[in-house]
Amino acid sequence: MHFHIISIFPNMFDSYLSESILKRAIKDKKIKISFYNPILFLDKKDGKFYNKIDDKPFGGGPGMVLKAEPFLKAIKKAVGQKKHFKIYYLSPRGKVFNTQMAQKIAENSQKKKGKIKDIIFVSGRYEGIDSRVSEIYKGEFVSVGDFVLTGGELPIMIMIDSISRQIEGVLGNKNSLEEQRLSAGKYYTRPEDLKWKKKIYKVPKVLLSGNHKEIEKWREKNK
Structure with missing residues (x-):
């Protein structure tokens, strides 16, 4: 084009x-x-x-x-x-x-x-x-x-x-293409445990489970 x-x-x-x-x-x-x-x-x-x-x-x-x-x-x-x-x-x-x-x-x-x-x-x-x-x-x-x-x-x-x-x-x-896939409103990447100002922020367990069906449910809920 x-x-x-x-x-x-x-x-x-x-x-x-x-x-x-x-x-x-x-x-x-x-x-x-x-x-x-x-x-x-x-x-x-x-x-x-x-x-x-x-x-x-x-x-x-x-x-x-x-x-x-x-x-x-x-x-x-x-x-x-x-x-x-x-x-x-x-x-x-x-x-x-x-x-x-x-x-x-x-x-x-x-x-x-x-x-x-x-x-x-x-x-x-x-x-x-x-x-x-x-x-x-x-x-x-x-x-x-x-x-x-x-x-x-x-x-x-x-x-x-x-x-x-x-x-x-x-x-x-x-x-x-975000337009063509199920896009969650929340995203996480490594490390699993993020330490910031003496507090630990964890990745939701479901995203670490490997259970794609449950992950899709979580993403749908958090759109």
Whole structure:
């Protein structure tokens, strides 16, 4: 799957994508990430960008609005000659993203016919992006929760993480998908007896019993 990210702050993704599972997924070519910075699509004069990326909103009001043209050019570059792609605009007013959406996006990327392997994320900032962008390039507005962030970069990272783990081979072991196994609310590992401030904290005996039926009952009870 190929994720295309439209953002004026692409460097925000560096540390997250260069660690752990996503780093390995990129290395193993399970996923691919491309960035398109709208600032780089501003007009140049004498080698310098002389237009601003944002401006005051028509009709008045606080804050600044990101201009349409550089975002349109960035999206056009990401779309290229692709016939099958999906655009997601990150917005606190959008549909709330969840695991079911992640699974559907991942499944659609692996269909034999009409598969969508190119996902384009558009990250806004400030008061948002000029609405003519989404009028020209139709897409779906999504949110990661009932709260407001300073931009769409963090939500994009969340979505990429959640979608990528649904792609075959990314996690290595399919049983690592918490969504598909009985997940307890409590977990324990070695040592069996943990000493902390003169007190001993023990692992529940049932988890040491080897009785898988009783262990599953315990996990169900402690979900």
